[in-house]
Amino acid sequence: MQATLRPMTIAGRPIPTLPEVGAWIGNEVRTTPRGLKRWYALLGVLLGVGGVAALISIPPGWEVMGTKPVFEWGLLIVAYVFFAIITSGLCLSASLGTVFGFERFLPFEKRHAILALISLVTAFLVIALELHYPIRMVFGALLTPAPTSPMWWMGVFYGTYLVVLIIEVWTLFTDHPTIHKYACTACAIVAVFAPTTLGLVFGVLTAKPFWYGVFTPIQMVCTALTAGLALLGIVFWAIDRFKLADHATAKPVAMPSIRLLMAIALAIVSALLIRQMVDALFSPTVGMREAAISLISGPLALQFWGARVVVGLVIPAMLLAMPMTRTPLGLLGTSTAMLVGVFADRLNLVEAGQIYPRTTLAGAVSYPYASYAPSLVEIGILVFALAFFAAAYTLAERYLPMGESDSHVFWPWPWIKHHDHAEPGDDDHDHEAGHDDGQSDPGVANAGADGADLLKRLAELTGTEGVQR
Amino acid sequence: MKTTSRISRFWESVHPRTRRGTVLAIAAVGAGALVLSGVLFVGAAIAWSPYVDFSVNREANAKQWAALSMSFDDSSVCAKCHTPEAAKLLAAPHKNIGCQSCHGALLEHSTAAAENPQNATATVKVAVPTDAVCIRCHAQTEARPVTLKQIVPAQHYVSQCLECHNPHSGIANRPPVVQHPLDNLPYCLTCHGPQGFKARNQRHPSGELTDKECIDCHAAGRGPENSQVTP
């Protein structure tokens, strides 16, 4: 009676039946390491709490947010901007490897794509919960476009970004190297335009002098880079610590590269911040001075000096400069601090811009500053977004092949001599044959043939052959 | 004749496969154009329909805004029925004030009265305004121009404003004066304090007063009739 049924297939792969899925889940639960189980449990709790907050906010009742007419953009806008610029920053920093072919940035390749996609999806999730009628936005932006609106352009670019990222991730995991190369290039280009339009959303408003001007988009792009690097730092610490795929190149190659870029980014961002504060303090425009004073000595002083300057800039700079803290754990500290700093920076921007209203509205102004406190629901949604991001990435890291792939090194400028470590005529796909040249460093025995090559190149470039970092 | 034979000769010369391909191609292009025009048409119909939520149609929305119902009427229509009050107002200090500023939104009333003048009293929002209506404008407040008559409500005669004042004519009747001897009485402010039945008017000295000061002034003959009291 029990005939063996032929399993249903889709694209040649069999669809697992429910008992098979159940058995697989049971097996996974049994074999998951305890630490990871605890991590899942924590994320589950946060997702639950945050999920409740998200559900509360869905019906357009809108008494649950802390925003009011005098302070309409609050914590959720900050969260959206935060996740959106993480996406762009990841692609910007990884483009150095995937588009411009600098080999020392190649370890970012797979991780950045997955992280960027998850981050962008999280950003869209947050904005869907923030907007009162998100479905109308989809129809409205398409049927009644508004080219005069920076927010419309932002929607266009981030929508395009999502499509390109999906293509990039898909082709990364399903061997389409040519399309992947072009998708990476498109991603890198959009990764510059998208945060620029995001900055322009703030930068065109003459009504908010603290936001107005050309430097807001520039700062948006630069803090994007910082945020992306910080996230990569945390991820690569995890790769090194938990011995995830391709962890051999994490410590010797990826981390120094991240640190180098972080140093550059910190310098740029610090310079921009100083310029912004000095310009605001001495500006004749009404509202600018008040916004700057609110940040420096007013209600926002703690989140400016404490979170943005000390935690976000001073501590990472110190940790990067001191040789003693150039360790994976040091990188974790630096990255976490920088990420907190970027979040604080976006929070400062959104709050300082609105804190000095040009008009009293219903005595809602605790003169001379308007007051805003995020409601529990808003904080809950932020927690939900962070937990969702972490959970999605954990699952991706666990169940997707994250080792370095072959589809890289796209060198689009033929007139610049690009030093390719492979011999001419060598097939890129020939790694399995192995380059057994006997120069593999014994300390990184598991690097694989490709990794050994990379280390050899790096050693040659930096003159540290035989030195183990 | 020559044309048709030329066409048929041309048609003959073309390879059958090419002939079939051409016909199919034209059919495919035509079908595609037909389907696409149908889709575009339906899409445009939805997008421009005034009945759909996200429609592009601005006219319909402007009309919606323009067609909302009103609550207030033009105050000048009141004079059609309420001639005495309107006539009085023309001479009064209140002559520039519309009826609705004190009597509330009156469109419902004017519409009902236009249909049935005898039976429209129920639709009047505020037939007799309370003190709060008067005090809203006449309370002494920082930044009010001095051309406006202002009172300090706590120091003004506290009863119904309308007991003494007629806003339609602007006539303010003085409160009644009761003469009484000044000995064998309780503490003056018991009756004449701010909450008393006959409050001191605002030209009266304010602040802490003892019976002696009250009696000294009023025994000398100064009182409501004699306005030589300097505050």
Added chain:
Amino acid sequence: MIEQQTAAVEAAPADAILIPLDELAPAITAASVSRRAFIGFGLALAGGIVGAGALAQYFPVFASAGDEVSPIVPSYNPATKAWTFVVDTSACIGCGLCVVACKEENHVPEPAEFTRTWIERHVTTTDGSLYIDSPEDGINGFPKDSTAPGAAGKPVVSAYFQPRLCMQCAEPPCVGVCPVSATYKTEDGVVLVDARRCIGCGYCVTSCPYGARYLTPAGEDTPAGTPGVADKCTWCYHRINKGQKPACVEICPVKARQFGDANDPADPIAGIVKATNPAPFHTEWGTKPRVLYLGPALEEA
């Protein structure tokens, strides 16, 4: 055909590389197929657009001005109107009746932070400081002294009331920044919001330098019947097309707010503007506000 091909082969130079047609055929066929597909697609697209346009001529789906969506507004030609709003800040007594009337006329939500119009009291003290207070938008009038923090006890040099409303700017930033084009300017110069299209992003609220906009809260008592959409003063658009004045103008006891059609010779507003010479208010944001102010408000920085 075959004779031509043989002739071509024989006529070719000695070092010419002769590729048999069979080998070339698939490539050529593929190229020409994709070329044809492209052209065919383009023709289909063009045909579709032309067809849709032709269909639209025969089936009028584009709603026109004569549509019976809502009761037709009789004989109102918006293009001929030059609506003018004048606010006299030296006359305003801060009674708050305008705020009350607006809330009642337009079903503005009750809490004070949601308002289409409001009054501010500007008090200058002897030490040169300016204190602005607006207790509940002035809806219940104002208390005797300024409630602004820091103003208590300071002797006052000058003070005045400043009624505020939407300026219906000639170059409104709120219209430009809406991502779904939900807010727009009518022919008679009034800026309106299509509540069916608004997504509630709040961009227009943050973009208004005069603070005239707000997002409606929960509850049915909202002007457009929808919570979470942008709303603002419409110069009582439903009144002015019927010859009435905005509710705030109608109810103001001291004629601090005046309104009229400057194009109408019977309307006194043109004469008032000429006589008193009011000016737009706080023009530094470049939005070209159209509410004209008189009195101390113009002298303030």
